[in-house]
Amino acid sequence: MIATPDPAPTDRPPAGGSDFADGHANCGHAHHHHHTAASITHRAGDVLIGAQGLAISRGGRTILEDVDFEIRKNEIVTLIGPNGAGKTTLVRVLLGLIAPDKGIIRRSPGLTIGYVPQRFDIDRAIPMTVARFLALGRAGTPERARAVLAEVGASRVVDQQMSGLSGGELQRVLLARALLRDPGLLVLDEPVRGVDYVGEAELYALIGRLRAERGLGVLMVSHDLHIVMAQSDRVVCVNRHVCCSGVPETVAKDPAYVRLFGEHAARSFAVYSHRHDHRHDLAGEAKPVSPSVGNDAEREPQGGGR
Amino acid sequence: MSLDPFILRALAAGIGVAVIAAPLGCFVVWQRMAYFGEAVAQASLIGIALGLALQLDLTASALAVSAVLALLLIVLARQSLVPLDSLLGLLAHAALALGVIATSFVSGPPVDLLGYLFGDIFAVSTQDLWWVFAGGAAVLVALAWLWKSLLSMAVHEELAAAEGIPRDLVKGAFVVLLALAIAVAIKIVGILLAIAFLIMPAAAARPLSSTPERMALIAAVIATAGVVAGLELSLSFDIPGGPAIVAVLAAMSGVSLFGMALRAGAQ
Numbered sequence: 001m002i003a004t005p006d007p008a009p010t011d012r013p014p015a016g017g018s019d020f021a022d023g024h025a026n027c028g029h030a031h032h033h034h035h036t037a038a039s040i041t042h043r044a045g046d047v048l049i050g051a052q053g054l055a056i057s058r059g060g061r062t063i064l065e066d067v068d069f070e071i072r073k074n075e076i077v078t079l080i081g082p083n084g085a086g087k088t089t090l091v092r093v094l095l096g097l098i099a100p101d102k103g104i105i106r107r108s109p110g111l112t113i114g115y116v117p118q119r120f121d122i123d124r125a126i127p128m129t130v131a132r133f134l135a136l137g138r139a140g141t142p143e144r145a146r147a148v149l150a151e152v153g154a155s156r157v158v159d160q161q162m163s164g165l166s167g168g169e170l171q172r173v174l175l176a177r178a179l180l181r182d183p184g185l186l187v188l189d190e191p192v193r194g195v196d197y198v199g200e201a202e203l204y205a206l207i208g209r210l211r212a213e214r215g216l217g218v219l220m221v222s223h224d225l226h227i228v229m230a231q232s233d234r235v236v237c238v239n240r241h242v243c244c245s246g247v248p249e250t251v252a253k254d255p256a257y258v259r260l261f262g263e264h265a266a267r268s269f270a271v272y273s274h275r276h277d278h279r280h281d282l283a284g285e286a287k288p289v290s291p292s293v294g295n296d297a298e299r300e301p302q303g304g305g306r
Numbered sequence: 307m308s309l310d311p312f313i314l315r316a317l318a319a320g321i322g323v324a325v326i327a328a329p330l331g332c333f334v335v336w337q338r339m340a341y342f343g344e345a346v347a348q349a350s351l352i353g354i355a356l357g358l359a360l361q362l363d364l365t366a367s368a369l370a371v372s373a374v375l376a377l378l379l380i381v382l383a384r385q386s387l388v389p390l391d392s393l394l395g396l397l398a399h400a401a402l403a404l405g406v407i408a409t410s411f412v413s414g415p416p417v418d419l420l421g422y423l424f425g426d427i428f429a430v431s432t433q434d435l436w437w438v439f440a441g442g443a444a445v446l447v448a449l450a451w452l453w454k455s456l457l458s459m460a461v462h463e464e465l466a467a468a469e470g471i472p473r474d475l476v477k478g479a480f481v482v483l484l485a486l487a488i489a490v491a492i493k494i495v496g497i498l499l500a501i502a503f504l505i506m507p508a509a510a511a512r513p514l515s516s517t518p519e520r521m522a523l524i525a526a527v528i529a530t531a532g533v534v535a536g537l538e539l540s541l542s543f544d545i546p547g548g549p550a551i552v553a554v555l556a557a558m559s560g561v562s563l564f565g566m567a568l569r570a571g572a573q
Contacts, residue, residue, distance in 0.1 A: 095468050115468040122461060126336045127515040136458045137469060161516070181469070 046073040048111055048185045048217045049094055054103035056089060063089045066241055067103070071185065076211055076218040076231050078248075081238035087221045088118060090238060091189055094219070111185060114178025118189035118221070120170060128162045130154075130173050137177045148176045152206060167194030171203060179210070185217040186210070204231070312428050316537060316547065319430040322438040323487075323494050323503070324529030326445050328511075329522040330487045331504035331529075333480065335512070336460040341391055342379060343501040345398035346481070347488045349375040351405025351497055354422055358412045365437045369489040375401065376481035402497075425496030425548030427537070438490050445483050456480055457518055494533075495548035502552050507532065510559035513566035528558055 050070040056063050064086045071077050079087045092098050094105065095115060122128060134145040149155050154172035157165060165173060171191055178186055191207070192200040208231040211218050220232070236245040237257055244256040251257055334343050353371030357364040379397065383390050409417045421429070449456075455476045458466035467473045491500040507529035508521065515521035536551030 092464075097464065097467055113468070115465060117462060117465050117468070120462060120465075123336060123338075125338075125512060126457075126460060127512065127517055127521050128461065129517060132517050133461065136454060136461065177465075 047071070047106075048073060048108050050106045051094060051100075052104050054090070054093060054100045054105070056086075056093060056098070056100045056102075062240060064093070064100070064238075064240060067238070068242065069094070069236065071217050071219050073184070073217055074211065074215050075233045076208070076220065078232040078235045079219065079221045079238055080235060081243075085239040087238050088189060091187060091219070091221060095187060108184070112181050112183045114175075114181050114183030114186045116171070116174045116178050116186070116188045116191055118193065120174060122162045124163045130157050130160055130162060130165070133162050133173065134177050134180060138181045140180055145176070145180060148179050149173070151179065151210075152176045153202075168196070168199035168203065171195060172206075175206070175210075179214075183216065185219065187219045189221045191220060207231075312430075313537070313541070315430045315432070315435060316427045317534070319435055319438050320427060320494050320533035320537060320551065321530050322435075322442050323491050324507070324533050325526050326438075326442040326487050327491050327504045328507050328525035328529045329449055330445070330484055331506075331508040332511070332518065332522045332525055333456060333460060334484070334501070334504055335508040336518075339484075340501060340505050341394040341398070342376070342481075343484060343488060343504060345379065345394045345401065346372045346376045346485050347492065347497050347500040348398045348405065349401040350489060350492060351422060352401055352408055355405055355408030355412055355417075358409070358414075358417060365434070365441075365489050365493070368492065369485055372485040372488060373482050376485050377478060380477060380481060421496070422492070423496050423498050424546060425492065425494050425499065427494050427540075427547035427551070430493060434493050438493070441486055441490055445486055448479065448483055452476060452479055452483075495552055499548055499552045503529070503555070506552070506555035506559045510555070510562040513562050529555070532558060 047070050052068050054067040054069070055065045057065075067086075067090060069090065079090065081087050089098070093100050095113060096105075130149070131142065131145060134149070135142070146155065146158060149158055149172075152172040152175050154169055154176060157169050157173065162170070162173070171194075175186075175188075175191070186207075188207070192203055195203060207218060207220070210216060211231070230248065232248050234245055235248050235251040237243045237251060237254075244251060244254045246254065334340055350368035350372045353368035354364050356362070356371065357367030360367070375397070379394070382393055406419065409419060409422075418426070455466065455471045458469070458471055459473060459476060463473060487504065488500045491503045495503045507525040510528050511521045511524035514524050532555040533551055536554045537547060539545065539554065540547040540550040
């Protein structure tokens with residue numbers, strides 16, 4: 001993957017989050033489209049977390065600089081960016097796990113965040129059933145834990161050991177633990193890591209359904225630059241600063257995206273709307289099958305606790 | 307076993323320490339802190355030398371030095387240039403060397419170094435019993451209170467922190483409890499075997515457990531059985547008490563882990 005860091009400050013989006021909400025790619029050059037594709041109109045009071053001018057460096061290395069970010073109720077935002085671009089750092093700052101060197105973070109009062117971390121390799125030395133693991137969060141009753149497990153399609157594994165779960169099952173259990181907190185915002189760091197393609201589509205469908213049913217905000221860090229969940233209202237591309245942002249269909253066409261990830265990545269960018277949303281051509285390159293990527297064709301039935 | 311007072315005291319102290327050490331030992335195993343515990347234990351020799359020189363309560367001075375070292379270690383672990391295991395190896399042996407040197411400076415009757423290093427369970431005094439039971443009760447109450455937070459952090463520290471657990475506070479409290487458990491375990495099995503007394507029952511209990519709570523409980527039962535059997539062996543064959551207990555516990559963990567390994571191989 002070609003990552004060409006773009007130091008030119010003029011390519012940063014204008015300060016302030018209001019530009020994100022119009023649902024268009026918004027990358028440096030002030031090309032304003034008409035508001036045709038604007039997905040959801042928000043009121044200002046719906047902002048769950050807003051951050052302005054975030055900067056953080058560690059050991060003399062700048063990890064994030066001048067980052068503005070916000071996420072609203074009922075909105076799915078996907079963060080993409082090359083390795084080491086600061087995606088996970090941004091997530092940790094928003095979660096309050098680390099303090100930024102500069103910048104302000106505002107959370108809507110009483111906001112509860114459900115967090116699904118990037119790496120979850122439970123030490124096999126700890127005997128831990130799924131039920132016990134769920135009770136470690138904000139517990140509630142065992143009945144409630146079972147209900148939430150059913151909601152994420154993982155009822156089957158309730159008495160299994162955590163260390164024996166498959167990638168997809170583990171992600172569902174982690175999601176259940178996050179949901180048990182009754183969050184207003186779900187933060188998922190690479191939620192489809194270790195999950196096969198079918199499981200990936202199912203997980204995305206599940207996350208989309210949870211947003212629809214619970215009215216959650218969802219902040220997702222994508223493991224893959226090329227494939228982004230179709231129901232994302234915005235894709236925010238981070239490389240130390242916010243390099244560009246917009247609806248999934250437009251962000252890959254953005255000049256800043258192309259500069260950052262290269263022509264190859266821009267051409268193979270696909271929106272995950274369906275499990276067969278892309279095929280592989282002879283060169284092995286993923287290509288969208290249908291021109292109507294990004295529609296809501298995602299509500300396929302999901303196969304239970306698979 | 308005939309029940310002379312010194313045997314009763316040994317039994318009471320041994321069982322008391324077994325019950326305290328088992329759940330803490332589980333956390334040591336879960337969080338890969340065996341070497342951390344070793345360093346904390348070895349630092350206590352400096353504390354004992356200080357206590358002898360200044361005529362303080364030896365358990366209290368050992369505990370104080372161990373706890374200070376443990377808290378320092380948490381801070382030192384934040385740097386990442388030298389890996390933690392090297393750092394612990396360095397500190398554990400530096401502490402042991404300094405401790406032996408310090409005891410050589412103590413005036414008065416010669417210091418029973420062997421007794422401190424390998425324990426002298428039959429020399430347990432009534433005052434020691436107070437330490438075991440009052441200290442032990444404090445450890446168990448604190449542990450019950452912190453259990454959920456500690457377990458959450460052992461499973462996934464970042465997730466626990468994101469869910470609002472004050473990780474530095476919980477970690478700090480844990481190492482102080484660990485230092486206390488080690489300080490009382492030293493009475494039974496000595497500085498060099500204290501950490502073994504913590505981790506062996508936990509290791510033996512792991513293959514038999516499906517939840518963390520059950521593992522702590524089974525570890526306590528195993529540790530208690532190890533104390534009783536070790537004392538019996540020690541009296542019957544006139545062998546040192548602390549090493550006898552540790553040898554029994556080692557055999558128990560060996561059987562448990564080999565059984566597990568054979569079952570895993572058969573599948």
